[in-house]
Amino acid sequence: MHPLSLRELNDIGVERLRGVGERKLKSLTEFGISTVLDLLTFYPRRWVDRTNEARLSDLEPGREALVLVTVRSVVKRQTKNRKTMVTAVVGDGSGRLTIVFFNQPWREKQLREGVNISLFGRPDVFRGGLQMTNPVVDMIGDRTGRIVPIYPQSEKISLNTWEIAGFVENALERCEARGIADPVPASIRARLGLVDRASALKLIHLPETMADQARARRRLAFDELLRVQMVLVMRKRALEREQRGIRHDTSGELIGRLRAALPYTLTAAQERAIIEIEHDLAGPHSMHRLLQGDVGAGKTLVAVSAMLTAVQGRHQAALMAPTEVLAEQHATSVRRLLSGVSVPDPANLFGDRPLRVELLTNRVTGGDRRDVLAGLADGTVDIAIGTHALIQDAVQFHSLGVVVVDEQHRFGVEQRAALRDKATGDAVPDVLVMTATPIPRTAAMTVYGDLDVSVLDELPPGRTPIATFWANGPLDEIAVWADVCEEAAAGRQSYVVCPLIDESEKLELASAQETFDRLQAGELRELRVALLHGRMSSNDKEAVMDRFRRQELDVLVATTVIEVGVDVANATVMVVLDADRFGIAQLHQLRGRVGRGSKPSRCWLVTQTEPDPVTGKVDPSPRLQALVASTDGFELAEIDLELRGEGTIMNTAQKGRSDLKIASLRRDRELVAQAREVAFELVDADPLLERNTVLLDEVRLLFSADDEAFLFKN
Numbered sequence: 001m002h003p004l005s006l007r008e009l010n011d012i013g014v015e016r017l018r019g020v021g022e023r024k025l026k027s028l029t030e031f032g033i034s035t036v037l038d039l040l041t042f043y044p045r046r047w048v049d050r051t052n053e054a055r056l057s058d059l060e061p062g063r064e065a066l067v068l069v070t071v072r073s074v075v076k077r078q079t080k081n082r083k084t085m086v087t088a089v090v091g092d093g094s095g096r097l098t099i100v101f102f103n104q105p106w107r108e109k110q111l112r113e114g115v116n117i118s119l120f121g122r123p124d125v126f127r128g129g130l131q132m133t134n135p136v137v138d139m140i141g142d143r144t145g146r147i148v149p150i151y152p153q154s155e156k157i158s159l160n161t162w163e164i165a166g167f168v169e170n171a172l173e174r175c176e177a178r179g180i181a182d183p184v185p186a187s188i189r190a191r192l193g194l195v196d197r198a199s200a201l202k203l204i205h206l207p208e209t210m211a212d213q214a215r216a217r218r219r220l221a222f223d224e225l226l227r228v229q230m231v232l233v234m235r236k237r238a239l240e241r242e243q244r245g246i247r248h249d250t251s252g253e254l255i256g257r258l259r260a261a262l263p264y265t266l267t268a269a270q271e272r273a274i275i276e277i278e279h280d281l282a283g284p285h286s287m288h289r290l291l292q293g294d295v296g297a298g299k300t301l302v303a304v305s306a307m308l309t310a311v312q313g314r315h316q317a318a319l320m321a322p323t324e325v326l327a328e329q330h331a332t333s334v335r336r337l338l339s340g341v342s343v344p345d346p347a348n349l350f351g352d353r354p355l356r357v358e359l360l361t362n363r364v365t366g367g368d369r370r371d372v373l374a375g376l377a378d379g380t381v382d383i384a385i386g387t388h389a390l391i392q393d394a395v396q397f398h399s400l401g402v403v404v405v406d407e408q409h410r411f412g413v414e415q416r417a418a419l420r421d422k423a424t425g426d427a428v429p430d431v432l433v434m435t436a437t438p439i440p441r442t443a444a445m446t447v448y449g450d451l452d453v454s455v456l457d458e459l460p461p462g463r464t465p466i467a468t469f470w471a472n473g474p475l476d477e478i479a480v481w482a483d484v485c486e487e488a489a490a491g492r493q494s495y496v497v498c499p500l501i502d503e504s505e506k507l508e509l510a511s512a513q514e515t516f517d518r519l520q521a522g523e524l525r526e527l528r529v530a531l532l533h534g535r536m537s538s539n540d541k542e543a544v545m546d547r548f549r550r551q552e553l554d555v556l557v558a559t560t561v562i563e564v565g566v567d568v569a570n571a572t573v574m575v576v577l578d579a580d581r582f583g584i585a586q587l588h589q590l591r592g593r594v595g596r597g598s599k600p601s602r603c604w605l606v607t608q609t610e611p612d613p614v615t616g617k618v619d620p621s622p623r624l625q626a627l628v629a630s631t632d633g634f635e636l637a638e639i640d641l642e643l644r645g646e647g648t649i650m651n652t653a654q655k656g657r658s659d660l661k662i663a664s665l666r667r668d669r670e671l672v673a674q675a676r677e678v679a680f681e682l683v684d685a686d687p688l689l690e691r692n693t694v695l696l697d698e699v700r701l702l703f704s705a706d707d708e709a710f711l712f713k714n
């Protein structure tokens with residue numbers, strides 16, 4: 001008999017295990033455990049090392065500690081103000097301790113005399129002895145062994161952690177005869193120092209030492225990451241296999257003309273990204289590349305260079321932005337960049353014709369729209385800039401060669417399908433996805449793992465770093481408005497960003513209007529101030545932006561519509577009101593609106609945090625602290641990941657059973673990279689995994705139907 005696969009383990013119900021009767025089965029099901037696979041991957045929450053715990057005689061007042069003890073006695077009482085109070089005396093041979101719980105009447109039943117528990121808490125001196133109030137309690141039952149696994153528990157569900165450990169032990173014993181299949185070849189395991197899967201499953205639940213536990217965790221985390229990477233790498237390779245790309249002509253002179261017209265030289269990072277992109281464009285496969293770069297790193301130029309490459313081979317290019325405002329801004333800056341560039345025209349004996357850039361959004365209507373559509377269809381429009389409408393509408397391109405997608409979120413499978421439909425013949429356009437939200441390298445490997453990545457990790461020279469300050473409460477705010485007034489007196493400009501209101505655009509507008517009225521009547525009454533918000537018509541918005549650009553305004557009070565794209569070098573102060581409502585990435589984007597010229601710029605993060613009632617102190621949130629301390633987008637992205645956890649990053653990419661249960665994009669950075677390498681190694685040796693059906697089968701088992709459909713459609 002061949003060793004058991006995960007699918008086979010998933011086909012065995014837990015009711016087949018010793019000790020699992022109707023009642024236990026119900027409890028297990030409430031934990032989401034119905035098969036042996038569910039049980040084996042229900043990992044302990046932590047592990048208590050008996051040899052490493054404090055003894056009661058070692059406890060010191062005021063110092064948190066973990067102790068393993070036996071309950072000696074329990075009493076429940078009512079306090080004077082009608083709270084219940086459960087008091088227990090516990091001991092461990094070295095001494096005794098009193099523990100007290102308020103408002104947890106059920107503790108009386110939980111803490112029966114003679115039961116073994118672990119306690120985590122802070123002992124304090126009370127009436128001459130030590131006492132812990134509301135410690136964390138884990139039931140560890142009468143399990144022997146040095147290391148005790150502690151499983152996630154819940155008061156409502158009557159399952160003890162040692163019962164779960166017992167079921168796991170029984171399950172593992174019964175797997176022993178056949179063994180558990182290992183999809184990672186022994187040579188790779190040896191190279192990476194990974195234990196085999198059967199040992200890993202045993203040692204995660206029943207480790208002899210903490211080192212065992214760590215080895216087991218590493219292997220199981222690797223397996224989770226490997227499955228994610230297998231899906232991504234197989235998808236990437238499948239695209240390369242199936243899609244015929246366009247071999248772009250990278251030898252023409254347009255890029256040279258663009259460069260010659262630039263008032264600056266490219267950064268090394270821009271040069272590198274352009275080379276990587278040209279390499280993809282010249283190749284036979286269609287490009288799927290992510291361009292990551294901090295605000296102001298110069299992504300637009302890189303994107304324009306890719307689009308020009310298409311144009312010089314007589315193809316067209318499209319740039320898609322997530323909003324109409326952004327599309328309009330892109331159109332402006334792309335036209336500006338290309339104003340000095342004309343296209344060689346074979347139909348014209350005298351040489352060149354002007355390059356034609358057109359905007360296509362839902363706001364372009366009537367005759368203008370018909371014009372643009374006709375130009376796209378007959379190829380006289382070289383570059384189209386717009387929203388998703390560009391690929392979704394009944395838009396026909398003469399020959400679409402390069403698509404640039406500017407967005408925070410990933411470019412979905414459906415959009416790629418829509419793009420394929422825009423292709424003329426069966427060659428698929430090359431795709432460059434730009435994101436201004438840096439994400440940590442390992443997270444990028446997971447979220448964008450089917451794309452190649454170019455990084456602009458360098459800002460153009462001559463930028464002065466932006467100093468960031470936290471201003472809390474009305475007193476600090478005085479300094480903020482004084483700064484805005486001083487800059488205005490010196491001929492420079494400021495932005496004020498209004499509080500973010502998630503629930504409703506209407507409320508947000510009301511609050512922006514209120515902020516504007518308050519400032520104009522108060523602190524900024526001497527200055528020329530205007531309001532900009534998302535509900536304004538694009539003409540009105542453009543008019544306000546124009547006045548700001550022409551320096552007819554000192555201050556622009558705005559909602560987050562200015563988050564991206566606004567580029568006014570004379571603006572030196574960014575004030576963000578209620579800054580603690582914004583996330584790190586968004587604040588970093590907002591701050592990137594200043595610091596675009598040679599004058600030093602400042603960003604004020606304004607909050608109204610109340611002091612702690614006990615200590616009287618006020619501290620900025622960790623997010624605001626991070627922004628004050630760093631202007632490096634990649635560093636901030638790491639901190640963001642640290643603070644928010646990976647859930648937020650992962651949920652767009654993977655869902656359901658493929659969630660990472662034990663691996664962590666934060667803790668396991670090195671493993672992510674190793675899993676990715678192994679995935680390439682396995683897929684390149686055996687593209688359809690015909691010789692590793694164990695792995696193929698578990699990827700199919702553990703990934704959602706969508707992913708599967710995409711992967712295995714052939």
Ligand code: ADP
Pocket residue numbers: 264265266267270293294295296297298299300301436460461567
């Ligand atoms: P991003 O889109 O990455 O935020 P942009 O492409 O909007 O950045 O560029 C930001 C600003 O920097 C623009 O004003 C652009 O003209 C300028 N810029 C781009 N590349 C360079 C460079 N190599 N040297 C100097 N300035 C540059």
Ligand code: MG
Pocket residue numbers: 299300565
């Ligand atoms: Mg830009």
